[in-house]
Each structure stands twice: as C-alpha cells, then as structure tokens.
Amino acid sequence: MRRLLLAYVFCSAAHGYEIDTHARMTQSAYERSTLFNAPAMSRLGFDRLETAHPFENPEQEACAATTSVARRDSYVDASPQWLSPAPPPDTTNVRYRCPQEFEQRVMPLPYSGRLPPSSLGQTPQLRIEAWLMRGAIREDDLKASSYANPNDRPDVDPWMEIDRPIFHFYNPVTNESGLPLVGGPSLKWALGEVDPFAASTSEDTMRGNHFSYVDAIKSYYTALTYKQGAPINALKAKADSDARLSLYASALNSLGHVIHLLQETASPQHSRSERHNYVCKGVYKFGNEDPATRTYENFSNFRVVSEYNRTLSQSSSTSVYTATNACEENDWLDLFNQGLPEGPPGGEAFRVSTYPIPSFSLPREYFTTRESGDPTDPDLIPLATLNQRRGLADYANRGFYTQGGLDQNLNSPPSIDSPDVVFSPSSTDPIAIPGLGSLRLKVGYWKVPDAVAPSYVDSGLDSSGRAPIVSKGYWSTLGVQRSRNLVSLANYTQMGNMLGPRAIAYSAGLINHFFRGKLEVEPIAQRVFAVMNQGVSHTVDSDGYPRRSDNNGIFGFEAVRLNVRNSTDPIVESGTVSIVDQIAGGGTLRAVARYHRNACYKPDLSGERVESYSPPPALIIAEPACVPGQSQRTEFQEISVSAPIPVSGPSDLPGGAGQPLPAFVEKMFDFSADPIPINATDLFIQVVYLGRLGEEREAVAVGTFDVREPTIVAAWNNTDYFYNNSIWLPQNSLYPLRAADNFRSCSGLPAKWMYSVVGGALDPALKFPVTGNNPGVARYAYLFAPPIGAGNLTIRSVPVMIPEPHADVRVSTTKGRQQQANKERIDSSVLAAPQYCRLAAPTANTYWCWDPIQKRRGLRFGDVAQPIYYSVLLGNNGPDVDSVPLPAFTSMDLQDVGENKFNIPGPLQDCPAQPISTTASEAEKKRFDLQQELIEIEEWAGWIGLPDEP
Numbered sequence: 001m002r003r004l005l006l007a008y009v010f011c012s013a014a015h016g017y018e019i020d021t022h023a024r025m026t027q028s029a030y031e032r033s034t035l036f037n038a039p040a041m042s043r044l045g046f047d048r049l050e051t052a053h054p055f056e057n058p059e060q061e062a063c064a065a066t067t068s069v070a071r072r073d074s075y076v077d078a079s080p081q082w083l084s085p086a087p088p089p090d091t092t093n094v095r096y097r098c099p100q101e102f103e104q105r106v107m108p109l110p111y112s113g114r115l116p117p118s119s120l121g122q123t124p125q126l127r128i129e130a131w132l133m134r135g136a137i138r139e140d141d142l143k144a145s146s147y148a149n150p151n152d153r154p155d156v157d158p159w160m161e162i163d164r165p166i167f168h169f170y171n172p173v174t175n176e177s178g179l180p181l182v183g184g185p186s187l188k189w190a191l192g193e194v195d196p197f198a199a200s201t202s203e204d205t206m207r208g209n210h211f212s213y214v215d216a217i218k219s220y221y222t223a224l225t226y227k228q229g230a231p232i233n234a235l236k237a238k239a240d241s242d243a244r245l246s247l248y249a250s251a252l253n254s255l256g257h258v259i260h261l262l263q264e265t266a267s268p269q270h271s272r273s274e275r276h277n278y279v280c281k282g283v284y285k286f287g288n289e290d291p292a293t294r295t296y297e298n299f300s301n302f303r304v305v306s307e308y309n310r311t312l313s314q315s316s317s318t319s320v321y322t323a324t325n326a327c328e329e330n331d332w333l334d335l336f337n338q339g340l341p342e343g344p345p346g347g348e349a350f351r352v353s354t355y356p357i358p359s360f361s362l363p364r365e366y367f368t369t370r371e372s373g374d375p376t377d378p379d380l381i382p383l384a385t386l387n388q389r390r391g392l393a394d395y396a397n398r399g400f401y402t403q404g405g406l407d408q409n410l411n412s413p414p415s416i417d418s419p420d421v422v423f424s425p426s427s428t429d430p431i432a433i434p435g436l437g438s439l440r441l442k443v444g445y446w447k448v449p450d451a452v453a454p455s456y457v458d459s460g461l462d463s464s465g466r467a468p469i470v471s472k473g474y475w476s477t478l479g480v481q482r483s484r485n486l487v488s489l490a491n492y493t494q495m496g497n498m499l500g501p502r503a504i505a506y507s508a509g510l511i512n513h514f515f516r517g518k519l520e521v522e523p524i525a526q527r528v529f530a531v532m533n534q535g536v537s538h539t540v541d542s543d544g545y546p547r548r549s550d551n552n553g554i555f556g557f558e559a560v561r562l563n564v565r566n567s568t569d570p571i572v573e574s575g576t577v578s579i580v581d582q583i584a585g586g587g588t589l590r591a592v593a594r595y596h597r598n599a600c601y602k603p604d605l606s607g608e609r610v611e612s613y614s615p616p617p618a619l620i621i622a623e624p625a626c627v628p629g630q631s632q633r634t635e636f637q638e639i640s641v642s643a644p645i646p647v648s649g650p651s652d653l654p655g656g657a658g659q660p661l662p663a664f665v666e667k668m669f670d671f672s673a674d675p676i677p678i679n680a681t682d683l684f685i686q687v688v689y690l691g692r693l694g695e696e697r698e699a700v701a702v703g704t705f706d707v708r709e710p711t712i713v714a715a716w717n718n719t720d721y722f723y724n725n726s727i728w729l730p731q732n733s734l735y736p737l738r739a740a741d742n743f744r745s746c747s748g749l750p751a752k753w754m755y756s757v758v759g760g761a762l763d764p765a766l767k768f769p770v771t772g773n774n775p776g777v778a779r780y781a782y783l784f785a786p787p788i789g790a791g792n793l794t795i796r797s798v799p800v801m802i803p804e805p806h807a808d809v810r811v812s813t814t815k816g817r818q819q820q821a822n823k824e825r826i827d828s829s830v831l832a833a834p835q836y837c838r839l840a841a842p843t844a845n846t847y848w849c850w851d852p853i854q855k856r857r858g859l860r861f862g863d864v865a866q867p868i869y870y871s872v873l874l875g876n877n878g879p880d881v882d883s884v885p886l887p888a889f890t891s892m893d894l895q896d897v898g899e900n901k902f903n904i905p906g907p908l909q910d911c912p913a914q915p916i917s918t919t920a921s922e923a924e925k926k927r928f929d930l931q932q933e934l935i936e937i938e939e940w941a942g943w944i945g946l947p948d949e950p
Contacts, residue, residue, distance in 0.1 A: 017267055017503075018301035020106045020321060022136040022260050024350050025500065027108050029259065029507030030129040032357060035515055043518065043704050045594065045684065046128065048824045052121025054128055055245040058825075059238075059635060063098035066158045070096050070242035073126055076219060076250035077158060080205045088228045089243065095158040096246055099125065102154040103137045106321070108351075109308045114317045131249050132511075135211060135256020136263070140165055148327060162208060168264050171273045172368035172393040173386070173411075174376045178273025186270070187367050187393075190261040196364045197372035201697050209257075213363050214698075216254035216514065221700050223247035224688045225592060225641050227674070232554060234543035234634075241636040255514055259507045262366055265393035266503040267297060268400040268495075276404065291335070292486065293404040298324040298332050299492050300500070304347040339431050339489045349500035356453045358390070358509045358574035361695045365573075366510050367391045383411050387449040390575040392506045399448035400495050401470045406485045413446055416470055416485050421446045427474060431488070439473035441488055446470070448498065452575040458498045468494050509574075516582070517701025519687050520567040520655075522664060523785035524908075526748020527793055529685060529707050530557035530783040531755060531902040534678060534862075535894040537603075544599025544630050546678050556675030557710075557783060559903040560591050560642065563664035564687050566655030568701055571694060580694050582656035584701065587691010588644040589653065591669035593676040594684045597634045598819065600626035601679035605712065605860040607632075609834065609852035613882035621836070621852050632850065633681050633831060637824055640676045642669035647691060656694070668905055678781055681819040683709050707783050708816030712853055712862030713745065714779040715797040717766040719807055721886055722870040723878030728886060735870040739764035740799035740807065743778050743895070746911030749943040751796050751936075753909040755780055757898035766799060766868060767893045777892045779862055784816035790945040796911055796935065799868045806914045808875070809935055810866050813942035817863045818849040856881050858888030874927065875934040 017025070034040050041047040046054060056073050063071035069089075074096035082093040104113050104125040111124040111133070124130060138154060143161040147153040167183035170176075175197075177185045192212025193201045203214050223244050228236050265271045276294045305321035312320055324332040336344065360366055368391035375381050386398050398412035406416065414420045427440040445466035450456060461467055471488045487495075523529060537549035546555035568582035600607035612620040626632060645667060647653045654662040667687075676683070686704045693699035721728045722735035731737040743765035745755040757765035757778060766776035784793050792813035799807045818837040821830070826846055834850035835842050842849060854865040867881055901909060916928045 017263060017297050018304075018324070019137045019140050021297075021301045021304050021350055022139075022263055023107050023133040024304050024347065025263055025504050026133045026136040026256060026259055026507060027111075027129055028351050028353060028504045029511060030132055032353065032504065032508040033511035033515075035128070035511055040515055043702055044515075045686075045704060048822070050823070050825060051127065053123045053126040055131075055249040056123075056126060057242055057245060057636060060242055063096070066095050066097050066155065068095060069239065070246045071098065073099055073249070074246045075099075075131070075253050076243075076246050077210050078215070078218075078250075079159060079210065080203070080207060080214075083222065088226055089239070097155060097158070099134065100154045102152070103134045105319075106137055107133050109311060112308075112321075114312060114319045115315060128252060131252035132256040132259065135253040135258075136260040137256075138253075139168075139211070139257040139260035159210065160208065164209075167209070168261065169270050169273045170265060170367065170393055171271060172265075172370050172389065172391060172397055173378050173381065174273075175370065175374075176273075176376070179275065186261045186264060187364060190258045190367070191363060197370075199372070203698075211254040211257035213254075213258050213514075216251050216258065217698055217700060219247045219251035219254055220514075221688065221690050223251055224686065224700070224702065225590060225639075227639055227641055230553075230673075232545065232674075234545075237638045238636050241638060244637075244639075255511065258363075259510060262392060262506055262510055263503040265367055265391075266396050266499040266506075268396045268402045268499075269293075269296070269404070271393040271397040272402065272405060272410075274402055274404045289404070291332075293402070295403065295487070295489070296492050296495065299336065299489060300350065300496050302332065302336055303344050303493075303496065304350050306344045307347045336489070341431075345493045349497040350504070353501035353504035353508075355456060355501040355505040356574070357505045357512065358452050359512065359571050360390075360509070360573060361571045361580040363510065363513060363696070365391055366506050366513070368393045370394070378411055381411065386412055388451050388575075390451045390573075392502060395448075395450065395452075395502065396499060399469075400499070401487055401491075403487050406470070406487070412449070413469075416444060416472070421470065422464075422466060423472065439484075439486075441471040441473050441486075441490075443468045443488075443490070444470040444472065458501075460494050460497055467498060513571075516568055516571075517689065517693055517699050518567045518569075519653075519689060519701050519703030520565050520661070520664070521685065521687050521703040521705040522563040523705070523707075524561050524563055524666060524748075525750070526752050526908070527785040527787070528747050528752075528754065528782055528902065529562060529705075529785065530560045530676065531745075531747075531900060532557050532678065532781050533755065533896070533898055533900065534603075534712055534779045534781045535777070535896045537896055538678075539603065540601060540679075544597055544601065544634065544679070546601065546603075554640075554675045554677055556640070556671075556677040556680070557593075557781070558670070558672040558675050559900075560593070560669045560671060560676075560685065560783070561666060561902065562591070562669075562685065562687070562705070563666050564589070564653070564703060565661060565664045566650075566653050566689075566701060567661060567703075568656050568693065570656065570658045579658075581658070582694040583650050584647055584653040584656060584689055585649040585692050587647045587689055587693075587698075589647055589667065589669075590644050590688050591642040591667075591671070592686040592688055593640040593671070593680070594637055594682075594686060595639075595676070595680035596637060596682045597677055598632050598679040598681050599630035599634055600624055600632045605853055605862070607679075608860070609850055610855045610860055611852035612855045613880050613885070615883075619836070631831070632834075633821065633826075633848070635825075637682070640671055640674045642671050643673065645669065647689065653689065668903075676783075678710050681709055682821060682824075683707050683783070705785070707785055709783075709819035710781040711784055711793075711814060711817040711864070712779060712781055713795050713812075713814075713864040713866070714777055714861035715743070715745070715766070715799075715810070715866040715868055716777040716859075716861065716892065717768050717775040718857075718867030718869040718881065718886075720769045720772055720775075721881075722872070723876060724872045725876055728878060728881070728884055735872075737768045738801050738807065739768045739776065740766035740868060741802040742800035743898075744798040744800070744912060745778065745780055746796040746798065747782065747794060749794060749939055751794065751911035751939060753901045753911050754782075755898055756901055757895055761802075765895060765898075769889065772887055773889055774891050774893050775889060776895060777859075777861070778895045778898075782816075784814070787815055787943075787945075792942045792945055794939045794942050795864055795866065796939065797866050797868060798911065798914060800914055804915075804917060805870075807868050808871050809914065809931070810868060810877070811935060811938045811942065812864045812866050814864050817851045817853075819851065821848045822846060857886055858890065859892055874931055875938070 192214030837849035
C-alpha cells in the first residue's frame with residue numbers, strides 16, 4: 001500500500017505484503033536456495049564474478065537512463081518479440097534499464113545504504129540476491145501518476161505504464177482474480193502463458209508483463225548464448241559481453257518479480273480476492289476500505305521494519321524505514337503501539353524459515369495444484385479436495401480468516417460458529433483494535449490443513465495443533481454490550497508466523513526449480529576436447545583476433561567433442577509419493593566456449609612467455625613484449641557458440657531419471673561458423689540445453705567444464721642428430737638425415753589419431769634440416785581436460801619414412817597449459833605478475849596463470865617440444881636437446897596442411913603404427929611388436945604419473 005493512489009470506481013485493488021517485506025522474504029529464500037551454494041554458482045560461472053557487483057563491467061558507460069544498449073549494471077526489459085525472429089541486437093524490441101535508489105532504500109538493512117559498508121561490500125544493492133530482491137520490489141510498480149510523491153518513485157516503464165498490483169489477485173478455488181475492474185489472475189501474469197493449465201502450454205506473446213517466468217527463462221538462456229553474428233570485432237564483442245551481463249541480471253530480476261507474485265498468494269486477501277484498498281487523496285477516497293480490512297500487510301511490514309529502525313536508532317543514521325503507507329504512517333503506528341503494549345512481535349517470521357522447501361514439477365504448482373478440469377464453483381469442490389491441494393495459494397486460501405471475509409460462507413476455513421473452531425474460555429484485557437476501538441477478546445483456535453508438511457509444527461499452536469487465528473471481540477456502545485468477530489493483532493501475528501516461513505520456503509523452492517537443470521560434462525576418454533593445426537597461415541588483427549589468411553575468418557578450433565548427460569534430479573512432488581523424472585526432449589543442445597583472449601598472441605608464438613632449458617630447479621623465462629594497447633588478457637569475456645544439436649528424447653541426452661545415472665553420450669559440436677580463437681585464455685566449455693524438461697514446456701539445463709587453455713604441441717625433424725644411448729651424435733650413414741614423408745599426431749589412453757599429414761618425396765610432412773637449419777615442424781593446438789589426479793596427458797608423434805627405417809615414435813606428456821585467472825576481473829598488478837601454474841598450484845586469493853611455452857635449439861616450439869630422431873636402442877629417449885646443447889636453428893618450415901582426424905564425425909580411429917614392410921623378417925616383426933608394447937607402456941606410465949626412469 002506504500003504511496004498507493006491506485007483506485008477504481010466501486011472497486012479498488014491494493015498491494016499484498018509491502019515491498020520491504022517482499023525484499024526480506026526474498027533474501028531469506030535466496031539464502032535457503034541451491035543458488036546460494038557453490039556447485040550452482042560454479043555451474044553458472046557466477047563464482048568467477050565480483051560478489052559485490054557480479055554483472056558490472058567497470059569500463060561501461062554509467063547507467064543513467066533507459067536506453068537501447070547495455071550500460072553499467074543495467075538490466076533488460078524486452079518485448080515478447082525481442083530476437084523473434086530478428087537477430088541480435090534487435091534494438092527495436094529491447095530496452096536496458098538502470099537500478100534505482102528507490103529499490104535500495106527498501107532492501108534489508110545491510111543492503112539499504114543506511115549503514116557504513118559491511119562485509120557485503122561497497123555495492124550490496126548489486127549482489128546476486130539483490131537482483132532477486134529488486135524484482136520482488138519492482139513488481140509493485142504503479143503508473144507514475146499513481147504515486148503520492150512524484151519525486152519519490154522509480155523509473156517509468158519504457159513500454160507501457162501499468163499499475164502492476166491490479167494483477168496481484170488469484171483465487172485458486174475459482175481460478176480467477178475474482179475482482180471486477182481488476183487485471184487478470186496473478187498466476188497467468190506471473191507465468192506469461194496463455195493458459196497455465198493447458199495440456200500443452202504456450203507463451204503469451206501479447207503479454208503486458210515483461211518480467212514473467214517466461215521472460216526469466218528467455219533472459220537466462222540468452223545470457224548464456226547471446227552473440228551478434230559476423231563480422232566479429234572487439235566493439236561488437238564488448239557490446240555482446242555487456243548485454244550478457246545485463247541478461248543475467250534480468251533473469252534474476254524477472255524471477256524476483258515472479259517470487260513477489262508467489263509470496264502475494266500467502267496473503268489470504270490476495271488468494272481469496274478481497275478488496276483492501278486505500279488511497280491518500282482524491283475523488284476515490286470514498287472507496288477506501290476501513291483499517292480493519294487493511295491491517296495484515298501493514299502490520300507485517302511494521303514487524304519487519306521495526307527491527308531495522310531499532311538498529312538504526314542505535315547508529316548515527318537519520319534515515320529510517322517507512323512501516324506503512326506514508327500518508328497513514330502515524331495513525332498506524334499509534335494503533336500498533338496501543339495494541340502491542342509490550343512492543344512489536346519481531347520480524348523473524350519473514351526472515352527465518354525452517355519449513356521444508358517444497359518441490360513441484362511445474363512452476364504453477366508452487367501457486368496451486370488444482371487441475372485444469374477442476375470445478376470453479378466452490379460449492380462443487382469437496383472440502384477434502386481443497387485440503388489436499390499443495391500450492392501456497394491453496395494453503396492461504398483455505399487456512400485463514402480475513403476481516404473482510406469473516407461473514408462469508410467459505411468451505412474453508414469453517415464458520416466461526418463451527419465446533420471445529422475452539423474459543424478460549426476467558427477474554428483478554430482490553431486492547432486497541434485498528435478501526436474498531438478498544439475490545440476484550442476471546443481467541444478462536446483452528447487446525448490449518450497443511451498438505452505438504454502435515455507434521456511440521458508451527459510456533460504458537462495449542463496442544464492439539466490448532467492455531468489462534470480469529471477472535472470474538474466485546475465492547476460497549478451507549479451502555480449496550482455488543483460482540484463482533486474479528487482478526488486481532490495477535491491473530492495477525494500468528495498468521496504471519498505461519499505464512500511468512502512458508503512464503504520463504506516456497507520462494508526458495510521456485511528458485512531451485514528455475515535453476516534445477518543440470519548437465520554433466522566430461523571429456524572423452526582421451527581427455528581431448530578439440531584439435532587444430534596451428535601452422536595454417538594466419539595473422540592477428542589490430543583487435544588481437546587471429547584471422548585465417550584464406551578467408552579472414554577467426555582462426556581457431558572448429559569442432560568440440562565431449563561427453564554429456566542430463567544429471568537433473570527427478571522431482572519428488574511435495575505432499576505426495578509421486579516422482580517426476582526430468583527427461584529432456586523437444587529441445588536443442590549448444591556448446592558455448594567462454595573465454596578472454598591473449599591479444600599479445602602472434603602466429604610465430606612471439607607473444608607468449610618462453611621457457612628455455614636450464615638444469616632443474618632453475619627457471620629461465622622470457623616475457624613477451626606486447627604491442628601497446630594489446631593486453632595478454634582482454635578485459636571482457638567473449639563466447640563462441642556452436643550450431644545447435646536437436647534433442648528428441650533420452651537417447652539424444654540421457655539422464656533425468658535418477659540414480660544410477662546412465663552412460664554419457666558423446667557429442668561433436670560444430671563451431672565452424674564461430675571458432676574458438678587459438679589465443680583463448682580463461683577457457684570454459686558450457687553445454688546448454690533449452691527445451692522440455694520433465695513436465696515443463698521450456699526449461700534450461702547447463703553444465704560447465706574448465707578446460708585447459710590451447711596447448712601447443714610441436715614435433716620437429718631432429719634427424720641431423722641421433723642418440724647412441726649415451727650422447728647426441730651428428731647424423732651418419734647408419735642414422736642418416738631423413739625427411740618424414742608422413743606424420744601422425746595421436747593423443748590419449750588408448751591413443752587415438754588426431755591429425756595426419758601425408759606428404760611425399762617432393763613435399764614431405766617434416767622436411768629435414770638443410771645444413772643444420774630450417775627443420776620441418778608440425779605444430780598443433782589441443783584443448784585438453786586437466787589430467788586425472790597426479791597423472792599426465794600424453795602425445796604420441798609417429799613419423800613415417802619412405803622407405804624404412806623410420807625414426808622412432810616419440811611419446812611426451814603434459815599437464816595441459818594454464819592461461820587463466822581465477823576471477824573474471826583482475827587487477828593490473830595481478831596481470832603483471834603471472835604464475836607458472838603447471839609447476840605449482842597458486843595459493844593467492846586472486847591470481848593469473850600464464851604457463852610458458854618451450855624454446856629449444858633456438859626456436860619457439862610450444863608447450864610440448866618433441867624432437868623426431870633415431871636412437872641406437874629401441875625406445876631409448878635422449879636427454880634434452882639443449883642440455884648439450886645441440887646447435888641452434890634460425891628458422892623453421894612449419895607444416896600448414898593435413899587432415900584433422902579429430903574433426904571427422906564418428907568414432908576416433910586408433911593411432912596407426914608405423915608401417916612395416918611386407919618382406920620384413922621375423923626378427924624385424926618381433927622388434928616392431930616390442931616397439932608397440934614399449935610405446936603403450938610409456939604412455940600408460942605417463943598417463944598415471946609414474947616418474948621417468950633415469
């Protein structure tokens with residue numbers, strides 16, 4: 001009712017709980033929800049954001065007014081037609097709005113700005129939970145002209161001014177709002193669907209509410225996948241990044257709006273469609289309801305803000321909370337103080353809840369579990385049916401008396417004269433009753449049916465589990481004793497003590513439901529996500545984007561393989577034994593790569609940190625000289641989005657039916673239209689599902705995997721030297737300088753074929769060094785998963801010489817390259833002090849990992865530097881080529897062709913062995929078999945992390 005001037009002739013509507021109360025309950029709901037926990041935060045990537053202002057990009061222009069582009073801390077207000085079918089940014093159908101001081105002032109005390117900054121940081125009003133609260137506050141928005149003080153109101157709706165509270169009534173018995181000249185039922189307003197009870201629900205594309213559940217889902221999915229199309233440049237990428245931050249804020253904000261509407265059904269006047277309106281001035285004052293019908297929400301808010309104001313009275317703050325509507329504040333406070341000589345009962349009921357968090361298979365069931373075919377005539381609904389309904393509106397509708405409805409003939413609660421209502425034998429001392437004067441009371445007790453948690457014990461119940469929720473009052477007028485049924489402040493206290501904890505629990509349940517969709521993402525057996533040839537000709541533009549020389553497209557990974565399954569838990573319908581599996585179907589899967597970029601990257605790897613050989617434990621690392629304005633880590637996060645993969649059922653995305661979880665299914669995602677840049681840092685792979693989940697028409701499920709950054713693996717022709725089991729020696733007639741005609745790069749355990757180069761005599765795969773210079777080099781980039789435990793990742797290089805003998809197959813290990821900060825935003829001083837995380841795990845609160853590549857024989861090769869050479873003994877690896885050192889090269893012949901075996905759809909092929917001549921002797925065949933065994937043993941030992949033999 002705060003500042004309310006909303007009125008209609010003969011019939012007016014009003015707020016339910018005041019916005020301070022909604023904000024407090026929403027904060028508590030968040031703290032009880034799964035969103036408050038680390039696994040959900042990590043799955044969404046929220047754990048990498050700044051806690052105090054997670055959706056802020058400091059480089060953005062400040063948000064000062066509604067605009068068509070994202071601003072700092074803005075949120076999205078989009079029409080239902082946004083991005084349908086127009087591609088991003090579609091500025092015609094979207095507006096970005098700014099947080100308001102209006103909202104912060106009514107947030108719980110630590111968020112309100114009335115006290116010095118606390119552990120919540122300098123901007124608590126921008127935290128994740130504050131965005132939920134913001135939505136819960138703004139759902140009570142009015143037209144600008146409806147505020148008593150035009151200077152004390154929030155920003156104006158950019159699409160159409162709406163008195164939102166007229167859509168805040170829903171009677172689950174009649175399935176309607178139930179008031180003439182009032183908007184439609186709050187259930188439909190909240191969900192944004194044409195008919196929430198239809199067998200196949202559909203989005204209401206003509207809805208006036210842009211912050212419905214449908215909008216929350218749309219914002220959530222779009223925040224995960226939003227990106228403008230080609231051409232890609234830094235300006236568009238930053239705009240996209242800003243928009244995604246605003247969309248995350250909007251998803252939470254919209255969910256907060258829905259939570260407000262759910263909490264509103266815990267006000268019996270809203271779930272029974274009873275007027276309790278009030279206007280401060282004007283011609284509609286004659287339609288005001290008397291104070292007795294307007295007490296519950298004002299009194300509940302008084303309980304909440306009295307706690308705040310007591311704290312503020314002990315501080316230097318001069319700003320206090322308004323307990324009720326401003327123009328009646330003093331009158332209400334006088335009445336409450338008269339009626340509560342011992343002081344207000346406290347607001348614990350609206351900030352503390354131990355009521356079990358319910359779970360339902362559909363969002364509407366948090367409101368009501370009535371069925372589509374149920375009668376809407378109360379006389380046709382058996383009382384037993386009403387008592388079995390499990391929604392919050394169901395509970396409030398059947399469970400409590402209201403001052404305006406005491407004389408109505410309701411199925412539930414029963415008539416006050418019913419024997420089910422037991423009154424205390426004696427009356428209280430005279431107390432003040434709002435709008436009725438001073439009365440003596442007899443208190444009526446009734447057992448409120450709870451179909452969700454019937455064994456839950458509320459405070460204030462008698463020994464039979466009955467609650468004191470109604471009274472009979474006695475007072476004298478002109479010497480005549482009269483009686484009246486009424487709801488006292490003590491009754492309202494009991495109502496709040498029962499309804500508040502349930503409103504919090506149901507709100508937490510709805511948050512859990514919204515974010516319930518979970519995908520489990522794992523690497524394939526080889527722990528490889530993607531492979532590409534780094535040697536293909538490319539350049540780097542002025543924005544630090546790697547560009548292919550042949551088509552100017554982004555130079556990067558064009559396919560990702562991974563394992564995925566639906567790990568969403570089945571829903572156990574509260575109050576029943578029904579279990580609803582969360583099977584996915586009728587939707588799509590996309591993979592999304594989230595990253596920053598090393599704008600310092602160069603095709604010759606001169607933009608990388610470089611480690612040269614030195615005897616352990618010494619380190620020789622050279623830092624790159626970046627071009628001014630091009631950072632080793634760009635400021636904002638970017639994404640690459642794959643083409644969609646259809647999901648028709650559990651064969652496409654298994655899981656959702658509980659334990660034991662089914663086997664993963666391997667998916668290959670096509671990134672050819674939007675490659676993952678080779679210079680990506682801070683790389684995460686998310687898999688995002690949008691579609692039917694369980695019984696819900698459209699839901700989002702997300703899984704995230706933190707992959708290693710692009711790991712450069714290089715093999716070079718080192719046959720100008722061979723190893724004789726003791727020292728490196730120059731090539732000779734027995735161990736000659738040879739070109740590798742063909743070359744194969746394999747990885748994993750078991751090793752699979754990742755890349756192949758088929759050359760020939762005139763254009764071999766790895767040319768031999770000419771007069772000690774210009775060796776042939778194959779340089780590939782891998783996206784690895786971290787190794788298992790203390791193990792490693794393995795790379796097998798297979799040279800093929802025609803004719804034989806072949807140079808030896810070489811196996812190397814790596815931990816995978818780390819080029820990642822632990823937060824999205826890091827200080828420049830942290831960026832200036834990179835850590836070598838492959839050697840030691842970082843321990844600082846904020847850090848920047850930037851592992852160096854390896855330099856050998858004067859050339860920058862990669863994270864793995866594999867020489868290809870002959871050995872005298874089978875499987876005998878020589879020492880580091882720079883431990884001697886061997887002579888330095890001055891240039892390389894980088895291989896730029898070949899076939900990416902990893903990107904071919906279908907099962908990966910086994911790593912092929914070097915060919916053996918059909919005329920080989922038995923001894924040669926045995927030697928060949930032994931070589932294969934030694935290779936596999938070496939890979940196994942490296943995979944599990946066994947130390948190298950001296």
